[in-house]
Amino acid sequence: MKKYILVLISFLIVCFETFAQESLWEGQKIISPEVHSDNTVTFRLEAPKAESVQVKGDFLPDKINSGIADMTKSKNGLWEFTTEPLDPEFYSYSFLVDGLKINDPNNVFLNRDITSLHNVFLIGGGRADLYKVNNVPHGSVIRCWYSSPTLQMTRRLVIYTPPSYESSNADYPVLYLLHGMGGDEETWTERGRMAQIMDNLIAQGKAKPMIVVMPNGNASQEAAPGESSLGFYKPETKLPKIDAKTVFSDMNEAKKLLPLLKESNQIIKSFPDIVNFIDQRFRTKKEKSGRAIAGLSMGGFQSMYISKEYPDMFDYVGLFSAAAFAPNVNVPPFDNVTEKLKVQFDKKPALYWMAVGKEDFLYKMNENYRRKLDENGYKYTYFETGEGHIWKNWRIYLTEFVPLLF
Amino acid sequence: MKKYILVLISFLIVCFETFAQESLWEGQKIISPEVHSDNTVTFRLEAPKAESVQVKGDFLPDKINSGIADMTKSKNGLWEFTTEPLDPEFYSYSFLVDGLKINDPNNVFLNRDITSLHNVFLIGGGRADLYKVNNVPHGSVIRCWYSSPTLQMTRRLVIYTPPSYESSNADYPVLYLLHGMGGDEETWTERGRMAQIMDNLIAQGKAKPMIVVMPNGNASQEAAPGESSLGFYKPETKLPKIDAKTVFSDMNEAKKLLPLLKESNQIIKSFPDIVNFIDQRFRTKKEKSGRAIAGLSMGGFQSMYISKEYPDMFDYVGLFSAAAFAPNVNVPPFDNVTEKLKVQFDKKPALYWMAVGKEDFLYKMNENYRRKLDENGYKYTYFETGEGHIWKNWRIYLTEFVPLLF
Numbered sequence: 095m096k097k098y099i100l101v102l103i104s105f106l107i108v109c110f111e112t113f114a115q116e117s118l119w120e121g122q123k124i125i126s127p128e129v130h131s132d133n134t135v136t137f138r139l140e141a142p143k144a145e146s147v148q149v150k151g152d153f154l155p156d157k158i159n160s161g162i163a164d165m166t167k168s169k170n171g172l173w174e175f176t177t178e179p180l181d182p183e184f185y186s187y188s189f190l191v192d193g194l195k196i197n198d199p200n201n202v203f204l205n206r207d208i209t210s211l212h213n214v215f216l217i218g219g220g221r222a223d224l225y226k227v228n229n230v231p232h233g234s235v236i237r238c239w240y241s242s243p244t245l246q247m248t249r250r251l252v253i254y255t256p257p258s259y260e261s262s263n264a265d266y267p268v269l270y271l272l273h274g275m276g277g278d279e280e281t282w283t284e285r286g287r288m289a290q291i292m293d294n295l296i297a298q299g300k301a302k303p304m305i306v307v308m309p310n311g312n313a314s315q316e317a318a319p320g321e322s323s324l325g326f327y328k329p330e331t332k333l334p335k336i337d338a339k340t341v342f343s344d345m346n347e348a349k350k351l352l353p354l355l356k357e358s359n360q361i362i363k364s365f366p367d368i369v370n371f372i373d374q375r376f377r378t379k380k381e382k383s384g385r386a387i388a389g390l391s392m393g394g395f396q397s398m399y400i401s402k403e404y405p406d407m408f409d410y411v412g413l414f415s416a417a418a419f420a421p422n423v424n425v426p427p428f429d430n431v432t433e434k435l436k437v438q439f440d441k442k443p444a445l446y447w448m449a450v451g452k453e454d455f456l457y458k459m460n461e462n463y464r465r466k467l468d469e470n471g472y473k474y475t476y477f478e479t480g481e482g483h484i485w486k487n488w489r490i491y492l493t494e495f496v497p498l499l500f
Numbered sequence: 501m502k503k504y505i506l507v508l509i510s511f512l513i514v515c516f517e518t519f520a521q522e523s524l525w526e527g528q529k530i531i532s533p534e535v536h537s538d539n540t541v542t543f544r545l546e547a548p549k550a551e552s553v554q555v556k557g558d559f560l561p562d563k564i565n566s567g568i569a570d571m572t573k574s575k576n577g578l579w580e581f582t583t584e585p586l587d588p589e590f591y592s593y594s595f596l597v598d599g600l601k602i603n604d605p606n607n608v609f610l611n612r613d614i615t616s617l618h619n620v621f622l623i624g625g626g627r628a629d630l631y632k633v634n635n636v637p638h639g640s641v642i643r644c645w646y647s648s649p650t651l652q653m654t655r656r657l658v659i660y661t662p663p664s665y666e667s668s669n670a671d672y673p674v675l676y677l678l679h680g681m682g683g684d685e686e687t688w689t690e691r692g693r694m695a696q697i698m699d700n701l702i703a704q705g706k707a708k709p710m711i712v713v714m715p716n717g718n719a720s721q722e723a724a725p726g727e728s729s730l731g732f733y734k735p736e737t738k739l740p741k742i743d744a745k746t747v748f749s750d751m752n753e754a755k756k757l758l759p760l761l762k763e764s765n766q767i768i769k770s771f772p773d774i775v776n777f778i779d780q781r782f783r784t785k786k787e788k789s790g791r792a793i794a795g796l797s798m799g800g801f802q803s804m805y806i807s808k809e810y811p812d813m814f815d816y817v818g819l820f821s822a823a824a825f826a827p828n829v830n831v832p833p834f835d836n837v838t839e840k841l842k843v844q845f846d847k848k849p850a851l852y853w854m855a856v857g858k859e860d861f862l863y864k865m866n867e868n869y870r871r872k873l874d875e876n877g878y879k880y881t882y883f884e885t886g887e888g889h890i891w892k893n894w895r896i897y898l899t900e901f902v903p904l905l906f
Contacts, residue, residue: 125734143598145549192549196602202617202725203732206608215732227729231645232654238640248638260781319608323633326609326621328531375666 124172126200127187127215133179135215137187139198142171144191149175151187152484162190182222183486184287186212205285208276209329223294224493225287230297231257235289237279239317240371244364249310250317251368252279254289255376256296256303265379267500268305268372270408271492272389272396275354278318279310285485291492301496304386305376309368311393313360358392362399362427369407383444386499388412390488391456395419401443402434403427409444410499414491415454415483418463439472445498446474449491453482530578532606533593533621539585541621543593545604548577550597555581557593558890568596588628589892590693592618611691614682615735629700630899631693636703637663641695643685645723646777650770655716656723657774658685660695661782662702662709671785673906674711674778676814677898678795678802681760684724685716691891697898708906710792711782715774717799719766764798768805768833775813789850792905794818796894797862801825807849808840809833815850816905820897821860821889824869845878851904855883855897862889 126138137149147165154161154177165173186205189196197204201213218226236253259266271288273281282288288306295301316322319329373380387408389397394416401411439446446467450460467474477494479487532544543555553571560567560583571579592611595602603610607619624632642659665672677694679687688694694712701707722728725735779786793814795803800822807817845852852873856866873880883900885893 139600141598141600143551144600191597191600191602192547194545194547194550194597194602195605196597196600197605197617199601199603199616200734201732202612202615202735204610204617209608210605211603211608211610218731226731227723227727229654229729232656234642234644236640236642239638248635250638317633321633323635325624325632326607328606329608 124200126198127213129215129217133182133217133219134177135180135217136174136176137165137189137198138200139165139173139189139191140171141173141191144171144173146190146192147173148190149187150190150195151185152486153177153180153183153185153187165189180217182217182219184214184216184222184225184489186214188212206280206329207285221490221493224291225489226294227290228294228297230293232293233257233259233289233296235283237321238375240368242364242367244367245313245360247316249315250279250321251310252283252308253372253376254283254292254306254308256292256305258303259305259377263377265377265384266303266305267379267384267386268307268376269386269388269410269496269499270307270309270368270397272309272311272387272393274389274391274393277393278312278315279308280318280321282306282308286489286492288492291489292496295493295496302500304496304500305372305378307368307372309361311358311361311389311396313357313364358396358399359425359427361396362403365400366404366407382406382409384409384500386410386412386445388414388447388492388495389416390414390491391417391483399427402431402438405434405438405441411443411446412491412495413448413460414488414495415450415456416448416460416463417456418448418460435472436470439467439470442473446472447477447495447498448474449477449479449487449494451479451481451483451487453480454487455483530606532604533619535621535623536582539588539623539625540583541586541623542580542582543571543595543604544606545571545579545595545597546577547579547597550577550579552596552598553579554596555593556596556601557591558892559583559586559589559591559593571595586623588623588625590620590622590628590631590895592620594618612686612735613691627896627899630697631895632700633696634700634703636699638699639663639665639695639702641689643727644781646774648770648773650773651719651766653722655721656685656727657716658689658714659778659782660689660698660712660714662698662711664709665711665783669783671783671790672709672711673785673790673792674713674782675792675794675816675902675905676713676715676774676803678715678717678793678799680795680797680799683799684718684721685714686724686727688712688714692895692898694898697895698902701899701902707902710902710906711778711784713774713778715767717764717767717795717802719763719770764802764805765831765833767802768809771806772810772813788812788815790815790906792816792818792851794820794853794898794901795822796820796897797889798823805833808837808844811840811844811847817849817852818897818901819854819866820894820901821856821862822854822866822869823862824854824866841878842876845873845876848879852878852880853883853901853904854880855885855893855900857885857887857889857893859886859888860893 124138128136139147141147148162149165150162154163163175165175167173189198197211198213203214204211205214233254233256239248239250241248271282296303320326372378385408387397387401394413398413401408450457479490530544530546534542545553547553554568555571556568560569569581571581573579595604603617604619609620610617611620622631639660639662645654645656647654677688702709726732778784791814793803793807800819803817804819807814856863885896
């Protein structure tokens with residue numbers, strides 16, 4: 095012990111000054127958010143000069159001022175707010191300081207939501223335990239690039255391989271998992287807790303070990319913002335400003351949306367490039383029975399068309415809050431929808447799974463699509479939740495869909 | 501074209517409402533930071549109620565109020581500040597709004613620095629072009645977990661494989677790259693721009709294709725904050741509060757540092773677990789001539805001791821601003837330092853490389869260590885820069901060290 099202390103005296107000189115420079119001492123000793131044992135949560139911010147501090151979060155019911163709650167100033171300029179007991183969930187929030195939206199400086203954990211960042215925290219229990227890093231075998235998450243001959247681009251994707259992959263020689267089935275509009279290849283791992291959900295479901299024996307592939311569903315993008323040769327640009331919607339009142343009467347307004355549809359078209363056309371890359375790089379099951387495709391919102395739209403366009407490629411299809419519409423036009427791959435759908439269902443997919451929330455603005459569209467499937471006697475499985483077009487639902491759908499695969 | 505527009509009308513209904521819910525319209529149309537063609541940079545923040553807004557960044561010379569510059573309020577409550585022309589570099593900054601430190605809400609790109617987050621931006625040109633994502637072949641970055649029998653833990657690490665790895669059957673040399681105190685397995689990819697530097701140096705033919713392995717150098721940690729079963733806890737320094745004035749006279753104060761030294765001891769002792777894992781999982785060159793180890797600050801200290809403790813394991817050693825001290829005590833692995841160093845150098849390492857900045861508080865310690873090497877006629881290569889114990893230097897050292905390997 096004494097010898098250690100001799101070492102420490104020299105070590106100290108190093109440590110003490112290093113800390114000063116590496117900001118180890120920086121940061122207030124404030125804990126925010128603090129999750130209490132009864133699942134109430136306290137948020138704190140030290141802002142003595144602020145006149146108003148609010149917390150804005152997806153755990154706040156609409157009745158409290160549309161998801162915004164006033165925080166209370168105590169002595170020393172510390173503002174606080176404590177929630178009601180919250181259900182288990184992966185939540186996000188921001189602060190409003192005199193109207194300026196900021197992140198919680200005492201919480202380094204953030205999720206990007208297209209153009210903005212939100213702090214996150216997790217309340218465990220029930221299904222939300224699947225979203226936690228637990229003491230179970232962990233898969234690997236790989237960021238790599240593939241070459242798309244169709245798009246003539248090199249593009250980034252994120253791949254999950256299950257814990258057993260490295261220690262076995264087996265071929266694995268593959269789930270292709272697509273994001274929604276404004277998302278990218280990082281979205282399912284970041285907001286969707288994909289790796290944690292897969293690790294936990296596999297550990298519980300509820301899901302078969304599988305590879306999960308998350309491509310970038312925006313055909314004009316090489317990679318997520320900050321990860322491409324465009325550098326650190328400001329992410330923006332690609333949707334041009336549209337006059338919602340005239341867009342249905344004014345073709346010039348409607349035309350502004352053309353690039354969006356063309357992008358999905360490109361993703362559908364180039365999708366075999368991704369499958370070929372994955373089949374070359376990984377030990378995969380290369381037949382239809384070993385492949386699934388699923389996506390949320392725009393990714394659901396893409397999954398619907400990709401699985402229809404290549405009816406021998408995917409045996410399992412998941413449409414999560416999908417933009418499930420079937421235009422009656424003759425532009426490939428949107429042509430001959432009825433015929434193509436018949437071909438797909440004549441081949442009897444192992445699973446055609448649809449899920450949507452009761453309050454989703456796409457609920458009606460999904461209902462219409464289900465009716466069309468019913469009329470033709472096409473078999474599908476339907477799963478309905480409460481609430482709407484939100485990540486809470488898409489995490490639920492993933493945990494429900496994955497155990498049904500392979 | 502007309503057919504597309506018909507599709508768009510239905511598509512629009514989907515898009516327009518989706519955007520509202522996925523916050524695609526959120527965020528002000530303010531660009532911050534804006535890098536101008538002359539490499540001046542303008543920062544902007546809309547905060548009409550604030551009395552004072554400042555920018556704090558590592559690009560501001562000390563003469564401007566210790567790295568803090570006042571921003572100027574213009575009409576509409578928009579605050580602005582424009583820098584002098586800046587040298588090419590990967591910079592970081594925050595805002596101070598009435599003294600409250602916040603991140604720039606118009607910049608979604610952040611780096612974590614232990615307990616806090618800072619916005620980042622990059623000015624290209626010169627060496628900083630190595631820090632950019634360029635149109636060159638990209639390697640893969642893998643987050644995975646290994647089992648350490650010595651530590652009796654499963655631990656996370658980050659691995660870079662070069663672009664050619666997947667298309668070849670060759671065995672690759674491996675660089676083990678260690679972070680400093682307060683860092684973790686994410687630090688070299690996040691703040692060190694490791695993947696970009698490797699991609700670019702390999703594409704230019706200046707570095708041999710190699711695997712780079714970045715373990716977590718804190719023996720008690722499973723993984724980086726937020727990535728372990730501890731959940732989203734607040735990262736803190738493990739260094740207890742120490743009275744700098746009495747620590748040299750008061751053994752009770754010095755003892756508080758014991759856990760830190762023991763942690764590095766554990767990393768040194770368990771390091772073969774990592775090498776064994778890598779050699780099993782990847783196609784590696786398994787002899788000394790195919791292995792390098794380097795680290796910054798505490799990671800330099802660890803590299804120095806690991807390479808000395810296992811003199812047949814690493815042929816290339818890099819000490820970046822290392823805590824290069826050699827205590828004269830008999831606690832393994834800090835015992836018999838002189839003898840072990842002799843064994844290491846008798847085996848003539850292919851490269852023993854040291855780098856430090858002139859203003860580094862460890863400069864003197866490195867000078868003393870070099871003198872000791874000189875006295876014994878031990879061959880090493882020395883590289884000196886300006887400035888001190890900062891990431892700018894560690895990125896430079898990586899770009900200088902890697903071309904000398906293998």
